[in-house]
Amino acid sequence: MPKNKQKNIEEPIPKDLFDILACPLCRGDLEYTKDKKGLICAGCGAKYPIEEGIPVLLPPKGKSLKYYQ
Ligand SMILES: [Zn+2]
Numbered sequence: 001m002p003k004n005k006q007k008n009i010e011e012p013i014p015k016d017l018f019d020i021l022a023c024p025l026c027r028g029d030l031e032y033t034k035d036k037k038g039l040i041c042a043g044c045g046a047k048y049p050i051e052e053g054i055p056v057l058l059p060p061k062g063k064s065l066k067y068y069q
Pocket residue numbers: 023024025026027028041042043044045046
């Protein structure tokens with residue numbers, strides 16, 4: 001059985017970028033999900049996938065961006 005201990009999972013997003021990310025719905029802080037394959041908003045709980053190291057911050061369908069209102 002392969003060892004499955006991954007104490008130091010690499011951050012998929014560069015810290016510089018991560019620091020400026022915010023939820024497009026509520027502008028809340030984003031955190032990594034447990035497996036670090038996505039982001040979750042601490043404010044509204046919206047989840048966003050990370051694809052090839054790039055966070056996909058599209059609001060769930062049917063929700064509008066507060067930015068533009
Ligand atoms: Zn949010």
